[in-house]
Amino acid sequence: MTEKTAYNIAVVGATGAVGKKIIQILENKDLPINEIKFLSSERSAGKKIPFKGKEITVEAAIPDSFAGVDIALFSAGGSVSKQLVPEAVKHGAVVVDNTSAYRMDSDVPLVVPEVNQSDIQNHQGIIANPNCSTIQMVAALKPLKDAYGMERVIVSTYQAVSGAGEKANGELDAQINQYTANEEMQAELLPVKGDEKHYPIAFNALPQIDVFQENGYTFEEMKMINETKKIMHAPGLSIAATCVRLPIFRSHAESIYIEVEKEGLTVTDLWNVLNDADGVVLEDDPTEQIYPTPLSATGKEAVFVGRVRKDLDNDKGFHIWVVSDNLVKGAAWNTIQIAASLIQNKWL
Structure with a gap:
């Protein structure tokens, strides 16, 4: 053949x-x-x-x-x-x-x-x-887990409206115009089109993406939790997520706290791993105010990481900021x- x-x-x-x-x-x-x-x-x-x-x-x-x-x-x-x-x-x-x-x-x-x-x-x-918010998170976490082990992940997301579809972007655009014209903002889509209540997203933050589950987490949050464990082959990894929709048209941002297994690591140790990670671009220089943002990530294929900090109380704890275009890499x-x-x- x-x-x-x-x-x-x-x-x-x-x-x-x-x-x-x-x-x-x-x-x-x-x-x-x-x-x-x-x-x-x-x-x-x-x-x-x-x-x-x-x-x-x-x-x-x-x-x-x-x-x-x-x-x-x-x-x-x-x-x-x-x-x-x-x-x-x-x-x-x-x-x-x-x-x-x-x-x-x-x-x-x-x-x-x-x-x-x-x-x-x-x-x-x-x-x-995978889910767009999961993709960018695991791209940043997996190389760190491989290098230093990982015990816990706590993520808060700042997700773009385009994650809810083109019509949601249109509704955000309309609400901005309504707000600036001193008119009542009309909301029909967010946080979930099929739910009874809808809230304006313009100039707002909605701590609900997808429907609530019996455990109090939303379906989006459970997707991040369950998908991360599956992709990283880490069923025992402790993960918690809070997913928030912001009035951003494109690209999701995430604030992630991780606890590694190895003691005594520094920010430089994490930088070195992230610098070598496939598909990841490190943008992290606080002295020059260099860090990724949704605008700077839009239209690009990479996952961008910045604001790498060691936790002030836990030697194994680190904080990172991860941004990626939800329609491109996501x-x-x-x-x-x-x-x-x-x-x-x-x-x-």
Whole structure:
């Protein structure tokens, strides 16, 4: 059998925020693509999207859409993934799914390539892309855990509105205009579209992302906790999370407290590890006010780390500040990295 040199790719959810970003990044990367399909809901079918000098017509995603597809990149919501991912696998495609539908399934690898790329080879047709806030955290934590061990993680997030979709960005924009015009701000989407209550996000902070669970944590917080343990192969790691939505359009920021196992470490020790970490950029010079921000991270593929400090009371405790573009590394770029790993390592 002749080995393939180019592959047929399908992007499901091609007209959504993450789908658009996947297409944009694919256009600028040298992934060996033979044919590409852009799939969406029936409502968006028929639209034309430019790609590498051609215009590709968006098709409605149906089970037969995946005939002949080698890799399907899903980012159309959990209900679509539940319905169509099994159909894609039946047609012989390997799926990289960007929703929460399969992340915690025991037989589905949950992957950040800089952290656990080798898990990809264990796939049974589906690889899950983690939650955006989880991706950037584990990219920073895993090299530190490998070097010094890790016992505890406490994270507070400062998450961008785009994590709730393009319409949420539109609502933030509208609320800013309403506020400056001294009008009542209209809120219909946040913190959770399906909840009874909605609060304005403009000039505000909402300590709820996704729905509350019985234990008092939100689903977003539990995703960070459970996904981190799975990705880092650390079921016994103590993790707590508080996830907050801020009026930022792009890029999530996180304040993370960690307790390592090794005693006597310095900030320089952590800097040295982070400087060498794949996919991580250290921006940390308090004397020059150098640290990452959501604006400085937007549009970039890396995970940025700064404000590395030793805890004042615990010799094993450190604080770090982590920022990354939630639509790039937190979604589209990580998805494409997984697809590239499938191809490069012949794990299809």
